Amino acid sequence: MDTSSTTITEPKDIDMTETPQNSNTNTTTTTTTTKTNIDKLDELNESDENIPPPPKTKVIINGIEEEEEEDYVIHEIPVYLSQSLSNNLYLFQYPLRQPWRPYDMSKLEELRIKPKQQKVEIDLSIDPDTDNYNPDAQTKTTKYTLSSTTVSHRTNYAIGLMKSNELHLTPLQSIIQLRPQFNYFDDKWQEEKLRKKQETKDDEEDEEANGNGGGGGGSVDPLNKIASMQFKKPSAKMSAAAVANQQPNIIKQIENDEQWIKVNLVDDEFDGELMQQFDKLQCDEIFNDIKYDLNESQYFDMLCPRVPDEWVAKSAYTHETVSLETVHKMSLALQIKTIMTNGHVVPYTKIKQLVSQAVKRGLMDHQIIEHLETYAVLIKGRWIVKSEYVTKDSDLEIGRDYLLLLFFDSDDGIDKKEFCKETGISFEDGRELLSKISDLDNKSRRWHLKKQPDDDFIDQNPFTVDKFYQQFSDSTQRKELLDKVKELTNPNRHSIFGFPRIPTNYREGKSVEHQLLFLLYNFFKQQGVCSIELIKQYIASQREIKTENNLLYQVTDKMVDDQLKKMATIVRYSYVLKSTGNQKVDKYRDIILEAFNKTGGLKKEDIINLLREKMDTNYVEIPQNIFIQILSELAEAKGKVWVFKAGK
Numbered sequence: 001m002d003t004s005s006t007t008i009t010e011p012k013d014i015d016m017t018e019t020p021q022n023s024n025t026n027t028t029t030t031t032t033t034t035k036t037n038i039d040k041l042d043e044l045n046e047s048d049e050n051i052p053p054p055p056k057t058k059v060i061i062n063g064i065e066e067e068e069e070e071d072y073v074i075h076e077i078p079v080y081l082s083q084s085l086s087n088n089l090y091l092f093q094y095p096l097r098q099p100w101r102p103y104d105m106s107k108l109e110e111l112r113i114k115p116k117q118q119k120v121e122i123d124l125s126i127d128p129d130t131d132n133y134n135p136d137a138q139t140k141t142t143k144y145t146l147s148s149t150t151v152s153h154r155t156n157y158a159i160g161l162m163k164s165n166e167l168h169l170t171p172l173q174s175i176i177q178l179r180p181q182f183n184y185f186d187d188k189w190q191e192e193k194l195r196k197k198q199e200t201k202d203d204e205e206d207e208e209a210n211g212n213g214g215g216g217g218g219s220v221d222p223l224n225k226i227a228s229m230q231f232k233k234p235s236a237k238m239s240a241a242a243v244a245n246q247q248p249n250i251i252k253q254i255e256n257d258e259q260w261i262k263v264n265l266v267d268d269e270f271d272g273e274l275m276q277q278f279d280k281l282q283c284d285e286i287f288n289d290i291k292y293d294l295n296e297s298q299y300f301d302m303l304c305p306r307v308p309d310e311w312v313a314k315s316a317y318t319h320e321t322v323s324l325e326t327v328h329k330m331s332l333a334l335q336i337k338t339i340m341t342n343g344h345v346v347p348y349t350k351i352k353q354l355v356s357q358a359v360k361r362g363l364m365d366h367q368i369i370e371h372l373e374t375y376a377v378l379i380k381g382r383w384i385v386k387s388e389y390v391t392k393d394s395d396l397e398i399g400r401d402y403l404l405l406l407f408f409d410s411d412d413g414i415d416k417k418e419f420c421k422e423t424g425i426s427f428e429d430g431r432e433l434l435s436k437i438s439d440l441d442n443k444s445r446r447w448h449l450k451k452q453p454d455d456d457f458i459d460q461n462p463f464t465v466d467k468f469y470q471q472f473s474d475s476t477q478r479k480e481l482l483d484k485v486k487e488l489t490n491p492n493r494h495s496i497f498g499f500p501r502i503p504t505n506y507r508e509g510k511s512v513e514h515q516l517l518f519l520l521y522n523f524f525k526q527q528g529v530c531s532i533e534l535i536k537q538y539i540a541s542q543r544e545i546k547t548e549n550n551l552l553y554q555v556t557d558k559m560v561d562d563q564l565k566k567m568a569t570i571v572r573y574s575y576v577l578k579s580t581g582n583q584k585v586d587k588y589r590d591i592i593l594e595a596f597n598k599t600g601g602l603k604k605e606d607i608i609n610l611l612r613e614k615m616d617t618n619y620v621e622i623p624q625n626i627f628i629q630i631l632s633e634l635a636e637a638k639g640k641v642w643v644f645k646a647g648k
Helices: 183-212 222-231 236-244 250-257 272-279 296-303 332-343 348-354 365-375 394-409 416-423 427-437 455-460 462-473 475-488 512-527 532-543 557-567 583-598 604-618 624-634
Strands: 003-009 014-019 027-031 056-061 064-069 079-081 090-093 108-114 119-125 143-150 158-163 166-171 174-181 261-264 376-379 382-385 438-441 446-449 568-571 574-577 601-603 635-638 641-644
Touching: 119 174, 332 348, 332 365, 332 382, 348 365, 348 455, 365 376, 365 462, 376 394, 376 462, 394 416, 394 427, 394 462, 394 475, 416 427, 416 475, 427 438, 455 462, 462 475, 512 532, 512 557, 512 574, 532 557, 557 568, 568 583, 583 601, 583 604, 583 624, 601 604, 604 624, 624 635, 624 641
Parallel strands: 003 027, 027 261, 079 166, 090 174
Antiparallel strands: 003 014, 014 090, 056 064, 108 119, 108 261, 119 143, 143 174, 158 166, 376 382, 438 446, 568 574, 601 641, 635 641
């Protein structure tokens, strides 16, 4: 009999790989490890002490000196995907056992597997000398069995091997959970069930025989016999018998046809055979250059899509990743909008590929381009989503529009520091704006547009190319944008109540009135909606803080009331700021506030319809980032309804 070799490795749980070398084998040798012998494996040993700290550059923005750490790659690790053991690598889980109380594999009697069905059974002996063993039981069992169930794949797992400064990943075939099974009790129950069934059948036969022979054994009237046959209801027993006479379950038959293969459990010593199995976790064929249609962000977004009801962006971009299946249920316009807002820079050929076949059937190029012009701009043969659909506030929208203009003008790439200095945008937001639409050249440290220009589209659509060329070259539009960019760096542009900026620390105020103003403004920005009780409680709590320059102990109720009249308005018995200081936001916010004053709960579609009605011909679709900003300030999402905050 030939014997094949199988390896089971266990990082935390048990992972099993089976690599039979002969298809006729009935016995397999299995190796299990419960800890990693680090001495036998190559590892990446890099000391943090040897890595020099990144240099810092001082840059002055809006009169404020900031330090920025230069970004550079400290270390690169090539990642390879190995498939040698991917069909035979399993992860064992024991959901009924804590990690500190594993099953005792020294009591293993038999380990068997059905590879096609991914089924595993483990027999473990029972110690009759323990206090938990019942020596008086009618039937004495000497072992118990762990039986497997396969866990549905909700994500992808892999085993990683770090060798020679390379990371080799092998996907798991399956995740298996092992639990005790109680076939003994099932068999006893089936025996008892069959016994009762047979007794009932015998009783019915006796009753029928007695009934037929009643009255001294006379003959039965044929008419009565026919009547009884016609009106007798089918019993549950008859139905069960009918099911039993049907063809056997095909799936069950296939399961029973596959024979169990016995495997051996091998200890965790790293002998030569086990090291050979570990070598199979290393990729054989190596491809150094793999072409991708997606960038890293798009790739991971498609792997792990998120579909939240309402999501508040915390970065420079609003981000609403949805699965392609969800996209294909949308209209053509929404499909193109979603593709662009998720991809940021998408070639025309890729856009056509991603649009659903049902919508695309019979569709002309000019129909797709018409929608593209609504949601994207064409720069040097690349479709790039418009800033208003992906940025979280108006400042970043202006900054990104300026960034697109710079890419239109320049063939030499963009310098991030210069861009941030010209726009007053922080380095963090500037980096994110750039990284979505461009790639960094590590040598020149300049950013260049992602993707290659779509030459076929340029040749076939000269009118569209010229249209966007004229748009970016228009002197009036360029001047308007440059004026907005210049205003971004104006220290007095966000003048609030006569101040160029409201400090977050109210104690920077030189008078009690200024400190009260700063305190209330920041409290409103934090809470959104505040009741008068909440406001006075907060003032009282801050008044008790014994710190230098705290003048709040001089605040009176009249001062609070006067300040609230200047800066806030009452909606549903609570206070909210009269204005955000941003006209683009306030034109929508004022209407939404009016609606909340009439009703405490609003659906998104109700808000959109109300804005259309109130703004009439001046209505412009509210950008998602502004919608989220306003609703997050004023309300809380309860399912599909936005409920006005209580202010408490």
